[in-house]
Amino acid sequence: MAGVAFGLLLLLIVAFLSFDYIAKKILEGRIERATGFRTSVGNLNIGFKNATVEMTDLVLRNPRGFDDQTFLEMPDLHIEYDRDALRSGKIHLKIVRINLRKVHLVENQGGVSNVDALQKQPKSAARSIPTTAQTNQISPGFVFDGIDRMDVSLGSIEFTSQRTPEKNLRQDFAVTNEVFNNLKTDLDFQTAGVVLILKAGLSGALDLDTLFQTGSRAGKKNKKPARDASKPSGLVRTNSPNTR
Numbered sequence: 001m002a003g004v005a006f007g008l009l010l011l012l013i014v015a016f017l018s019f020d021y022i023a024k025k026i027l028e029g030r031i032e033r034a035t036g037f038r039t040s041v042g043n044l045n046i047g048f049k050n051a052t053v054e055m056t057d058l059v060l061r062n063p064r065g066f067d068d069q070t071f072l073e074m075p076d077l078h079i080e081y082d083r084d085a086l087r088s089g090k091i092h093l094k095i096v097r098i099n100l101r102k103v104h105l106v107e108n109q110g111g112v113s114n115v116d117a118l119q120k121q122p123k124s125a126a127r128s129i130p131t132t133a134q135t136n137q138i139s140p141g142f143v144f145d146g147i148d149r150m151d152v153s154l155g156s157i158e159f160t161s162q163r164t165p166e167k168n169l170r171q172d173f174a175v176t177n178e179v180f181n182n183l184k185t186d187l188d189f190q191t192a193g194v195v196l197i198l199k200a201g202l203s204g205a206l207d208l209d210t211l212f213q214t215g216s217r218a219g220k221k222n223k224k225p226a227r228d229a230s231k232p233s234g235l236v237r238t239n240s241p242n243t244r
Contacts, residue, residue, distance in 0.1 A: 023044055081093050094149065098152050
């Protein structure tokens with residue numbers, strides 16, 4: 001009897017110590033099913049005692065049909081949540097810190113972009129990650145109740161065409177620790193997005209719009225007025241695909 005009890009205790013200890021690893025694997029699987037992008041997470045630490053979630057080195061890689069290149073790199077995501085609010089069915093985040101190092105748009109030889117592949121994911125797969133409704137309900141029994149402080153760092157966005165390499169572009173943002181307070185509504189988040197674009201530079205925002213139009217539809221010609229060459233820009237044209 002003592003041996004059985006000891007065995008159960010040992011299993012509980014192993015399960016407790018393996019909780020973060022199991023949660024990480026579940027998270028990787030859910031993101032892959034929802035996006036179709038191969039997903040890896042460096043570490044996931046769920047702190048019940050201090051009400052935190054820390055994730056490092058999130059990487060999404062392109063699905064089949066594209067070169068083995070990275071779509072997204074997020075070195076750091078740190079969340080501190082309100083435990084009392086959670087008990088009452090509210091997702092109230094005290095602190096969110098996001099470091100998005102890189103987003104890489106790729107157009108394959110057939111003229112299809114990895115973003116197009118993402119948008120074509122089956123609806124059943126997309127449901128594996130809850131979406132925010134107009135009522136702020138993000139999953140059954142839970143309502144989004146805002147973010148007190150959000151700290152955002154942005155690196156760069158790239159577009160690589162395996163079909164026409166002369167279209168390759170890179171936009172550097174160099175936004176570090178930009179802080180937003182009291183985000184609750186869609187308008188709050190939209191305003192934060194505009195501020196981030198302006199921080200990257202107005203000319204950079206125009207270049208980013210060009211970059212997205214370049215990669216969104218193969219074969220479409222987008223006529224845009226020429227940008228004033230005297231204005232600074234983070235846009236860099238690259239002639240060879242990034243093989244990272």
